[in-house]
Amino acid sequence: MPIPFIQTRALEYTYTAEDGQAISALRGIDLTVGRGEFVALIGPNGSGKSTLARHFNALLLPTAGEVWVDGLLTSDPRHVQAVRQRVGMVFQNPDNQIVAGTVEEDVAFGPENLGVPAAEIRRRVDEALEVVGMTAYRHHPPHMLSGGQKQRVAIAGALATRPDCIVFDEPTSMLDAEGRRQVLQTVQRLNAERGLTVILITQNMDEAALARRVLVMDGGRIVRDGPPEEVLEAPEVEGLGLGRPFAAEVARRLRERGIPLPPGLLTVEALAAALRCTFR
Amino acid sequence: MNLLLPGMYFAADTVLHRLDPRVKMGAATVLMMLPFAARHPLGHLLTVGLVGAAVLLSRAPWRALLGTLRTVFWLGFFMFFFYFFTTPGRPLVALGGVTVTLEGVLAGALQVYRLCLLAVIAALLTYTTSPLQLTHGLEAMLSPLARLGFPAREMGMVMTISLRFVPTFFEEIETLSRAQKARGVDLSSGPPWQRIRNTVPVLVPLFLSAIRRAEDLAVAMEARGFRSQPHRTRLYRLTLTRADAIAALIVLACGGVGIAL
Ligand SMILES: Nc1ncnc2c1ncn2[C@@H]1O[C@H](COP(=O)(O)OP(=O)(O)OP(=O)(O)O)[C@@H](O)[C@H]1O
Ligand SMILES: [Mg+2]
Numbered sequence: 001m002p003i004p005f006i007q008t009r010a011l012e013y014t015y016t017a018e019d020g021q022a023i024s025a026l027r028g029i030d031l032t033v034g035r036g037e038f039v040a041l042i043g044p045n046g047s048g049k050s051t052l053a054r055h056f057n058a059l060l061l062p063t064a065g066e067v068w069v070d071g072l073l074t075s076d077p078r079h080v081q082a083v084r085q086r087v088g089m090v091f092q093n094p095d096n097q098i099v100a101g102t103v104e105e106d107v108a109f110g111p112e113n114l115g116v117p118a119a120e121i122r123r124r125v126d127e128a129l130e131v132v133g134m135t136a137y138r139h140h141p142p143h144m145l146s147g148g149q150k151q152r153v154a155i156a157g158a159l160a161t162r163p164d165c166i167v168f169d170e171p172t173s174m175l176d177a178e179g180r181r182q183v184l185q186t187v188q189r190l191n192a193e194r195g196l197t198v199i200l201i202t203q204n205m206d207e208a209a210l211a212r213r214v215l216v217m218d219g220g221r222i223v224r225d226g227p228p229e230e231v232l233e234a235p236e237v238e239g240l241g242l243g244r245p246f247a248a249e250v251a252r253r254l255r256e257r258g259i260p261l262p263p264g265l266l267t268v269e270a271l272a273a274a275l276r277c278t279f280r
Numbered sequence: 281m282n283l284l285l286p287g288m289y290f291a292a293d294t295v296l297h298r299l300d301p302r303v304k305m306g307a308a309t310v311l312m313m314l315p316f317a318a319r320h321p322l323g324h325l326l327t328v329g330l331v332g333a334a335v336l337l338s339r340a341p342w343r344a345l346l347g348t349l350r351t352v353f354w355l356g357f358f359m360f361f362f363y364f365f366t367t368p369g370r371p372l373v374a375l376g377g378v379t380v381t382l383e384g385v386l387a388g389a390l391q392v393y394r395l396c397l398l399a400v401i402a403a404l405l406t407y408t409t410s411p412l413q414l415t416h417g418l419e420a421m422l423s424p425l426a427r428l429g430f431p432a433r434e435m436g437m438v439m440t441i442s443l444r445f446v447p448t449f450f451e452e453i454e455t456l457s458r459a460q461k462a463r464g465v466d467l468s469s470g471p472p473w474q475r476i477r478n479t480v481p482v483l484v485p486l487f488l489s490a491i492r493r494a495e496d497l498a499v500a501m502e503a504r505g506f507r508s509q510p511h512r513t514r515l516y517r518l519t520l521t522r523a524d525a526i527a528a529l530i531v532l533a534c535g536g537v538g539i540a541l
Contacts, residue, residue: 096496
């Protein structure tokens with residue numbers, strides 16, 4: 001078990017709607033995410049994924065229970081900036097999270113808020129843009145970039161505070177195929193090469209299959225937690241109507257036609273290897 | 281973009297482009313006051329000379345600068361005629377009951393000359409200073425007021441974000457109008473009341489999406505540690521160079537001489 005980085009204990013969260021009605025969005029979450037993990041978070045619409053994610057960097061504070069980030073209690077007002085420095089967030093809409101008029105000034109926004117000295121901001125901005133491969137665009141205004149490029153700028157913006165973890169809330173759902181590929185590649189690389197803890201919220205099961213651990217939420221609870229091979233094909237998860245990874249769907253149809261294939265084939269590579277075995 | 285609209289930034293690398301935005305804004309203010317404050321013709325000559333030199337230095341296309349004058353054409357036209365007919369003095373010609381006076385012609389011409397200079401100076405400022413630089417400059421100039429409780433930093437943030445979203449909203453208007461056109465709604469012709477009514481299906485979703493964006497952006501900014509706190513640092517700090525000092529001196533000296541004459 002890796003060193004715990006984010007921990008929640010009996011976490012509950014209740015929204016108060018405009019008409020005064022209470023909406024219980026999280027109903028008792030006990031979760032530990034270790035340092036350097038790559039976790040996918042899936043679940044139907046309204047199951048509480050975004051609400052949970054916003055507890056990881058103190059955008060929301062628990063109605064009941066506790067959240068610790070790197071040993072810091074998020075509900076302690078003195079820890080808020082420290083928590084936000086440690087956990088970055090990238091959101092769904094690429095247009096609605098870029099603040100400044102040029103790429104590099106946007107990336108500088110986080111460190112500026114944390115009071116980092118100018119020379120150090122410069123270093124971090126250059127490094128973050130290098131990591132996401134956007135150095136050549138540093139003087140561009142955001143509206144001249146593609147969706148995938150904007151999301152990579154958003155990632156650089158999150159990286160510039162030198163976080164240990166980035167939470168991605170459906171970062172690819174508004175992108176075209178190429179943008180999606182660019183962003184996912186960046187996410188995977190950050191996790192593999194820099195040991196960044198990644199929490200990826202997604203509606204796409206092929207993306208979930210990239211993680212080493214999948215959490216399934218339903219009705220404000222975590223209903224399943226395990227490696228993708230076990231979780232994504234579990235009958236109760238399939239019952240939530242989230243779909244299957246492409247390779248898993250192909251494997252299922254082949255099995256229906258009488259081709260014997262082992263379970264847990266989530267990627268095209270795994271499927272191809274299994275088929276080669278079967279027909280040898 | 282080969283079309284240079286009034287108020288648009290014209291990216292180039294000239295002395296004027298490199299000047300500190302604060303100096304440029306200050307100089308523009310002085311230059312804009314000169315045509316009103318100068319009394320002696322030499323003072324006006326000095327002003328025109330200075331603005332002319334700035335135009336040459338900016339390498340802004342002539343056509344574009346003349347184009348900015350078009351934006352003030354009607355205002356100038358009416359002002360000219362207002363002074364033309366209403367200034368008492370030595371009569372030149374009488375046109376069916378109204379008398380045109382020499383003083384009237386001169387006063388009208390003076391107003392038009394002032395208006396043209398104002399337009400050219402304002403255009404020069406925006407041609408040679410990016411919106412971003414303007415924002416930084418304004419923020420820096422307002423920052424002494426922060427001690428008096430004026431929200432200078434917040435104002436800067438507001439300006440930055442507004443500028444950042446202008447192109448986004450234009451794109452959105454474009455998309456929404458195209459959607460209306462695809463439904464056969466004509467937005468550019470027909471009686472005025474109909475045209476106004478036809479823009480409603482464009483404006484309402486635009487407004488809703490703006491609110492949506494504002495909410496998203498607020499969350500994203502908070503996630504990146506934005507608070508209305510005293511110690512934010514900046515990636516760029518405006519620094520004055522020798523060129524800035526020289527430019528400021530020239531403009532101030534000319535301003536002083538122009539008014540004193
Ligand atoms: N600001 C809010 N005010 C009131 N209720 C809210 C608010 N935000 C979310 N909710 C409710 O809380 C529940 C969980 O919402 P949440 O956005 O966390 O779900 P989600 O899993 O992220 O859904 P999606 O897949 O649509 O993004 C939903 O029932 C939702 O209607
Ligand atoms: Mg969500």
